[in-house]
Amino acid sequence: MKTKKKARILLAKAGLDTHVRGISILMVRLRDAGMEIIYPGLFQTPESIVLAAIQENVDFIFLSSHLAGHLALSEKIMELLKEKGADNIPLVVGGVVPPQDVPDLKALGVKEVFPPHTLPSKVIEFINAELKLEPKV
Amino acid sequence: MDKCETLDSGNVSEEKIKPRNTASGIPVKIVYTPEDIKDLDYTKELNDPGKYPFTRGLYASGYREFAWGQRPVLGYGLPEDTNKRIKYLLKYGMVSPGGLPSYSITMDMPTAFGYDSDDPRIAQWVGLSGPPCNSIKDMEATIEGIPLEGVYAGILGYAPPWRLAHYVAMADNRGVPRAKLTGAILGDSLHGRIGDGVHVFPPRACLRLIADTMKFIVEQVPNFRACDIQGYSSREAGCNAIQEVAFCISDAIEVINACLAIGLDIDAIASRITFFFAGYSDFFEEIAKFRAARKVWAQVMSQRFKAKKSGNLRMRFMVKTSASTLPAQHPLLNIARSNLQAVSAILGGANALFITAFDESYGSPTEQSARIALLSGKVLEHETGIADVTDPLGGSYYVEHLTREMEKAIWAYIEKIDAMGGYVTALENGYLQREIELANAQYSHDIDSGKKIWVGVNKYQPEKGEEYPVEVFRQDPVRVVKVMTNRLQRLRAERDNGRVKEVLAKLKEASLSGGHIVPIMVEASKAYCTVAEVYGVFKKVWGVDDQCLIPLQ
Numbered sequence: 001m002k003t004k005k006k007a008r009i010l011l012a013k014a015g016l017d018t019h020v021r022g023i024s025i026l027m028v029r030l031r032d033a034g035m036e037i038i039y040p041g042l043f044q045t046p047e048s049i050v051l052a053a054i055q056e057n058v059d060f061i062f063l064s065s066h067l068a069g070h071l072a073l074s075e076k077i078m079e080l081l082k083e084k085g086a087d088n089i090p091l092v093v094g095g096v097v098p099p100q101d102v103p104d105l106k107a108l109g110v111k112e113v114f115p116p117h118t119l120p121s122k123v124i125e126f127i128n129a130e131l132k133l134e135p136k137v
Numbered sequence: 138m139d140k141c142e143t144l145d146s147g148n149v150s151e152e153k154i155k156p157r158n159t160a161s162g163i164p165v166k167i168v169y170t171p172e173d174i175k176d177l178d179y180t181k182e183l184n185d186p187g188k189y190p191f192t193r194g195l196y197a198s199g200y201r202e203f204a205w206g207q208r209p210v211l212g213y214g215l216p217e218d219t220n221k222r223i224k225y226l227l228k229y230g231m232v233s234p235g236g237l238p239s240y241s242i243t244m245d246m247p248t249a250f251g252y253d254s255d256d257p258r259i260a261q262w263v264g265l266s267g268p269p270c271n272s273i274k275d276m277e278a279t280i281e282g283i284p285l286e287g288v289y290a291g292i293l294g295y296a297p298p299w300r301l302a303h304y305v306a307m308a309d310n311r312g313v314p315r316a317k318l319t320g321a322i323l324g325d326s327l328h329g330r331i332g333d334g335v336h337v338f339p340p341r342a343c344l345r346l347i348a349d350t351m352k353f354i355v356e357q358v359p360n361f362r363a364c365d366i367q368g369y370s371s372r373e374a375g376c377n378a379i380q381e382v383a384f385c386i387s388d389a390i391e392v393i394n395a396c397l398a399i400g401l402d403i404d405a406i407a408s409r410i411t412f413f414f415a416g417y418s419d420f421f422e423e424i425a426k427f428r429a430a431r432k433v434w435a436q437v438m439s440q441r442f443k444a445k446k447s448g449n450l451r452m453r454f455m456v457k458t459s460a461s462t463l464p465a466q467h468p469l470l471n472i473a474r475s476n477l478q479a480v481s482a483i484l485g486g487a488n489a490l491f492i493t494a495f496d497e498s499y500g501s502p503t504e505q506s507a508r509i510a511l512l513s514g515k516v517l518e519h520e521t522g523i524a525d526v527t528d529p530l531g532g533s534y535y536v537e538h539l540t541r542e543m544e545k546a547i548w549a550y551i552e553k554i555d556a557m558g559g560y561v562t563a564l565e566n567g568y569l570q571r572e573i574e575l576a577n578a579q580y581s582h583d584i585d586s587g588k589k590i591w592v593g594v595n596k597y598q599p600e601k602g603e604e605y606p607v608e609v610f611r612q613d614p615v616r617v618v619k620v621m622t623n624r625l626q627r628l629r630a631e632r633d634n635g636r637v638k639e640v641l642a643k644l645k646e647a648s649l650s651g652g653h654i655v656p657i658m659v660e661a662s663k664a665y666c667t668v669a670e671v672y673g674v675f676k677k678v679w680g681v682d683d684q685c686l687i688p689l690q
Contacts, residue, residue: 016246016262018334021374021461021577028578029585042334067246068265068500068612098499098609116498117464117594121585 007035007127010058012049013042014073019066022095026062029120033135035127046076054086059131060111065095071104078109090130094118160419161377163542169534177537182432186486186527190435192428192540194486195451199527205482206234206455206489207514210293210323212243212267213501213610215617216278219268223283225504229511233289233319234453234488241291241323241491242279242300243267249295249335251672254621264617266501267293271621271669272628273662276303285313290320295335296346297675298322299668302658305358310663319360321411322350325367327561328388330682331569332370337672340561342679346654348395353655355405362453363409364392371569372415373461375577378422379543382430383550384560384569385412386437390551391560393442403442407449416458416478416490421539423478424530427485429543430454433551455489456482460497466593468607471495476513483523484530490514496607503610625667632665640664641674648678 009030011023020042027037038056040048053061063073070093081087090111097105102113111130114123128135157165166173177183186194196202208231212219223231223240233239244267247259254269263269268279280290285308292300301322308318326343330336336343347364354363368385376384389410396406414430417423434452438444458478463471472495479492494502494510502510518524530536554563563569583589590596640661647654661671 016250016259018246020334024375024574025577025581028574029581032578067262069261072261096498096500098607099604100609115465117466117591119585119595120581 007060007131007133008056008058009035009037009127010049010053010056010061011037011039012044012052012061012063014044014046014049014063014065015067015069016043017065017067017069018042019064019095022066023062023064025120026064026094026123030124030127033124035124046073046080049077050080050084050086053081053089054084058089060127061089061091063091063093063095065093065097068096070095070097071101071108074105074108074110092126094123159378159422159539160417161379161422161546163422163539163546165539169538171534173534173538174541177541182541183531183537189439189447189450190432191451192432193528193531195431195453195488197527199486200483200524201527203234203236204232204518204524205487205514206239206289207232207491207511207518208239208241208291208489209491209494209502209507209511210241210243210291210457211507212245212279212293213612214264214268215620216268216270216275217281218264219279220281220283222504222507223280226507226511227283229508230515231511235289235319237287237289237319239289239291239320240280240283241293243293244270244300246335248299248668249337251337251668251676253625253667253669254618255625256669260618261614263614263621265612265614269617269621270300270303271625271667272665273303273306274624274628274665275621276300277307285311286317288319290318291323292320293324294322294350295324295329296326296338296343296350297658297671298346298350298655299658299671301350301358301361302655302662305659306662309659315358316360318358321362321365322354323365323367323413325365325370325388325413327392327564328384329367329370331384331564331573332367332372332374336682338675338679339682340564342675344391344395344561347392348399348401349654351392351396351406351409352399352401352653354409355401357656361409362411363406364389365411365413365455366392367413369413369415369457371573372417373459374573375580376573377576378417378419378426379546380550380572380576381414382426382433382543383547383554385414386430386433386547387551387554387560387563389434390437390441390555394559397442403438403444404446404449407438407442407444407446408451408453411488412452412454414454414456414487416456416482416487418459418462418474418478420477420481421536422543423481424485425536425539425543427454427456427482427487428528428536428540429547431486432540432544433547437551453488455491456485456487457491458482458493460493463493463495463497464591464594465498466599466604467597468495468498470593471498472509472513475510476517479514479517480523483517484528486528496610499607499609501610501612503608505608628665628667636664637661637666637670640666641670644671645674645678648675 094114187197351363368381372381435450438450458475492510494506
């Protein structure tokens, strides 16, 4: 089984969406689970997110969305990933995402969608399973 | 033998029973007795409602004369969409604490950050979480048909107070005396930045703008409240009840010092500072929080600032029931949660209450969910009798004990921040952000481990197919951008651009020299300047603050 030492996760907030509670919880919880977190701060664009993902060689992009921007942002990020030949980096979306939008996000190629109030342990399980990592004891 | 009998039989001591704490960690016994408050000095620590230190409430008449103010902070889409929602909810009884018809309007994020709606960089965010307010024309459209007099206007402001400038300009244009305007500026660019992240300018520039706004209100719009200290956002960002109150009071102390530094009198400014707290689910702790907050504030105002008039020792606060406690699982259950949070706010003596709609986990409220939220406050007001007696829990062994514990813990935080050099220093060095993130991470651990139960989230989750199909409130930024772009083009073509230039130059001069800014903003409003033009001046002078969330070390 191929195992990597540490998962590298890009946590992203885009545009003028400034709701940071979800992402600040994930930042601490993923770190405590032994992962490396890259957080470029607020006010990112799809371009800056994709650039950071490539430069930092991350395993996942986690987009946190609380201001109705999830569909348009995901579409743009997926498009840019393809354009840069980086569509091996999966995009995961979480936050205020109505269940009705999940199929649309999946159709865009979004790997997974975490609805509001998902337990962080579920996110950690997901990453470990995807990367075939042993959970941190 | 069941569990109760074991304790009563004397075979088990209290220590053996599962220990309990309040949400912010204050240990709680199984029962409280006169022993727990035997040294309580009624006059000194509680006193009757309406008397210092106001622990039991601000007014002797409680809610008998006027019930609490009831209104959501609302807005979405185009200015006229928001206008329609305001009028719809006014029919269902939005009122101020003084019984006037009342509304509170927000603005979209581009406006809050100083962008015009036709800026391609922010097109995606136009009209979400509030209507755009590019110029006075948008303010006029937002409150079209609603009189300026006899209405209590809650105006989301931030620093600088963009909407206030329009409101005053509108009054001038219509010949309504400024002194006849009643209302409040909402939004806090200092403390609010920790939670909702809405901030453009560095903290000390914001402090100056807040003091400048206070001066303008004191001198020009005497029936307005000038500064609303926002605990709600920081609480929603994850801090606990003790931190919420302590950080707010520390923020207010810094604001007052800034106002005194520009020569304002404490007795002129004190009653113009209000507070905006969150209502959470730990029922008695929330009640104790509100009672303790009033008391600590009265002590700060009388002892530290030597405010003289009794009205200036009173902490006025609005409560919004928490949105982040309302999970997406079993959404209708949130009506029960919000209602209980609202009851604790009323028992705690809130001056105004904004009950959150049950569907906030999915987006902005629909007309229906906003109506249900507003009317659930009317049920409490008219059907339950809970507002008939002032501070009905006063004298409860438990509530009085807990109020004292909260008071002690709040003071400890305030003194710590004082020692650090004050609120802005604690913000600049990241102390406040780190405290909030630690509390947040702890809470998340407790939920994840099942130490705390959150119904529907970590226990009793809905089964597949049982999820309630919530109607999602959809917004259309593309439509809003299109309409707003046309309006902006017309505005720039029709206005006197020479005058715009003059006013902006004057604004720059005042910002650089330490002059009085808000009166020039009113002029800018009358000259049809746009938000990007006015903020552009300030951005050049003060720069833009990009520090909002400081990651843990």
